[in-house]
Amino acid sequence: MEFLRVNFEGGIRRVLLNGNPGGSTNSIITIPLPGTYKVSLEAPPNDFTPTVQMIELALTSAFEPMQLTFHRLPASVTHV
Amino acid sequence: MNRLPALLVLLGVATAGCAHYPVNDRLAEWDANRGYRFQALDADDGNTDSLFVCLSFSGGGTRAAALAYGVMKALRDTAIVWNNRPTTLLAEVDCISSVSGGSFTAAYYALFREELFTTFEPNFLRRNVTRELILRALNPLNWFRLASPYFSRIDLAAELYDETVFRRATFRQLIEARRRPFIVLNATNMRNGVGFDFTQDQFDLLGSSLDTYPVARAVAASSAFPFLLSPLTVKAYGEPTGFKLNEEYATAMKDFYLSPVRYHWASPQLDYLDQTRVQYVHLLDGGLADNIGLRPVQRAYATTNGFLFRVARAGREPMQRLVVIAVNAKTDPDDDSSLSGQAPGIIGVGMKTATVSMENYSFETVEAVRGLAREQNDLLRYYAGCNRLLAQCPSAEPLPAIAPAFKSCVIEVSFDAIADLKTRRRFLNLPTSFDLPADDLEAVIEMGGKLLRQSPEFVSLVRLLGGQVAGAPEPGRAACQ
Numbered sequence: 001m002e003f004l005r006v007n008f009e010g011g012i013r014r015v016l017l018n019g020n021p022g023g024s025t026n027s028i029i030t031i032p033l034p035g036t037y038k039v040s041l042e043a044p045p046n047d048f049t050p051t052v053q054m055i056e057l058a059l060t061s062a063f064e065p066m067q068l069t070f071h072r073l074p075a076s077v078t079h080v
Numbered sequence: 081m082n083r084l085p086a087l088l089v090l091l092g093v094a095t096a097g098c099a100h101y102p103v104n105d106r107l108a109e110w111d112a113n114r115g116y117r118f119q120a121l122d123a124d125d126g127n128t129d130s131l132f133v134c135l136s137f138s139g140g141g142t143r144a145a146a147l148a149y150g151v152m153k154a155l156r157d158t159a160i161v162w163n164n165r166p167t168t169l170l171a172e173v174d175c176i177s178s179v180s181g182g183s184f185t186a187a188y189y190a191l192f193r194e195e196l197f198t199t200f201e202p203n204f205l206r207r208n209v210t211r212e213l214i215l216r217a218l219n220p221l222n223w224f225r226l227a228s229p230y231f232s233r234i235d236l237a238a239e240l241y242d243e244t245v246f247r248r249a250t251f252r253q254l255i256e257a258r259r260r261p262f263i264v265l266n267a268t269n270m271r272n273g274v275g276f277d278f279t280q281d282q283f284d285l286l287g288s289s290l291d292t293y294p295v296a297r298a299v300a301a302s303s304a305f306p307f308l309l310s311p312l313t314v315k316a317y318g319e320p321t322g323f324k325l326n327e328e329y330a331t332a333m334k335d336f337y338l339s340p341v342r343y344h345w346a347s348p349q350l351d352y353l354d355q356t357r358v359q360y361v362h363l364l365d366g367g368l369a370d371n372i373g374l375r376p377v378q379r380a381y382a383t384t385n386g387f388l389f390r391v392a393r394a395g396r397e398p399m400q401r402l403v404v405i406a407v408n409a410k411t412d413p414d415d416d417s418s419l420s421g422q423a424p425g426i427i428g429v430g431m432k433t434a435t436v437s438m439e440n441y442s443f444e445t446v447e448a449v450r451g452l453a454r455e456q457n458d459l460l461r462y463y464a465g466c467n468r469l470l471a472q473c474p475s476a477e478p479l480p481a482i483a484p485a486f487k488s489c490v491i492e493v494s495f496d497a498i499a500d501l502k503t504r505r506r507f508l509n510l511p512t513s514f515d516l517p518a519d520d521l522e523a524v525i526e527m528g529g530k531l532l533r534q535s536p537e538f539v540s541l542v543r544l545l546g547g548q549v550a551g552a553p554e555p556g557r558a559a560c561q
Contacts (some may be wrong), residue, residue, distance in 0.1 A: 010186055017119070018327035018330075020326070021390055022389075023393050023484070024483065027480060028483070030459070030522050033339050033383070035331065036331040036334040038330075052335045062463060062482060
């Protein structure tokens with residue numbers, strides 16, 4: 001089992017793993033298998049950057065999850 | 081008068097020329113939310129996401145169908161309280177993954193629901209289906225059909241099941257009912273020995289729609305025992321219009337070293353999209369890939385596009401408890417060859433090759449799923465323990481929440497759990513066929529319920545869910561948490 005925490009200052013948002021619902025931002029998500037995952041946030045709104053992060057998830061623990069951060073974009077630069 | 085034989089031959093040749101198995105339809109336009117998929121089924125019939133129950137029914141002919149039926153009866157009779165509402169464990173069943181004989185019970189319940197408990201016995205379990213199959217094959221009209229290269233014994237079997245068991249139902253009937261359990265009928269791709277399931281997610285990769293496909297043909301493929309029955313063929317049309325391949329496949333293909341299991345699950349699936357390699361898929365008994373039917377549940381749990389992965393993380397309500405019940409009708413028949421120094425002949429070797437290997441990894445598969453459950457339960461226990469220690473430190477914050485945080489329980493029903501040796505040997509020597517003598521049939525049905533109710537995991541689970549199992553022993557350390 002692997003552990004991932006996706007930080008997003010914009011609050012609670014659904015995390016997508018390979019485009020599939022995988023959990024929520026700002027809490028620790030458990031994932032049964034290690035591997036390569038494409039991580040994103042549910043949109044709209046497209047108010048975060050980067051839009052996608054590719055990760056190699058392995059060797060994590062509940063106490064040391066892999067941490068990723070998506071930054072909130074100001075409303076004026078929200079992706080279309 | 082002399083022209084009659086010639087006319088008959090001519091008619092036969094014409095019939096043979098026309099005989100063709102029903103071809104699965106091309107998928108006109110792909111839609112991720114249409115077709116027979118878990119997410120297309122509505123769970124608003126009182127079946128919660130918070131208690132998620134998956135069953136797997138193994139192969140083993142009528143013996144397996146009857147054992148699964150006995151377990152279904154026991155689940156129907158197991159009263160529990162969930163979300164302050166009295167219900168039964170059967171009403172909470174969300175998925176059934178099945179193989180071969182077990183697929184008859186799974187498909188019958190999905191189609192006809194409570195009618196399983198009144199008509200399944202006369203319509204299937206108590207019939208001599210083997211004899212009916214032989215009689216159809218001996219019918220001279222069918223000889224001509226069987227002479228066609230596009231019509232074989234499995235197609236005759238599928239017709240028999242369609243007419244006499246499944247009332248010509250197609251998957252559209254299951255789609256329109258929009259009710260759980262979601263059934264996964266499993267066959268084996270003859271080319272590579274990889275599991276193939278009759279769901280729209282699988283048929284997407286063939287560019288085909290499952291909507292109009294007869295459920296009976298899926299069950300026939302699932303139970304196409306090698307040599308006795310021929311493979312069942314489905315057509316692959318290539319990538320459907322508007323198709324978007326789930327990204328799980330693309331990322332898993334990068335994981336040959338980092339996560340080999342993801343790679344090996346994804347890789348053979350992508351073959352179906354390659355028209356230069358695959359235009360038809362020939363399917364044999366699902367038992368060749370996994371005779372217990374648990375691997376699809378394992379994949380649904382562990383891959384990001386799996387329905388169990390999805391419902392645990394984005395269900396209508398948080399999943400609190402996952403229950404997997406594996407019904408395993410495996411036998412271990414006494415074998416005269418073990419009493420003789422003479423090497424077995426070619427027929428004996430052929431039959432053994434087709435059967436012995438089917439059971440080889442069932443135990444390991446159950447253990448692999450138990451391992452996933454144990455991992456989840458251990459995590460919750462360690463987390464709770466750490467938080468209890470942290471609570472003793474005045475300034476310490478509790479650990480951050482983890483999700484999903486559900487408890488898991490895996491229960492196996494198997495003849496191996498029969499304590500009395502003589503009784504166990506009787507059940508382990510039952511034949512694998514589609515005709516079981518009435519006294520054996522009744523004994524297997526009864527044993528299904530008995531084995532479930534004697535399982536320590538089951539007894540403890542029912543207690544945790546506010547029910548009771550009459551006369552059950554104390555579960556001890558083998559209990560569900």
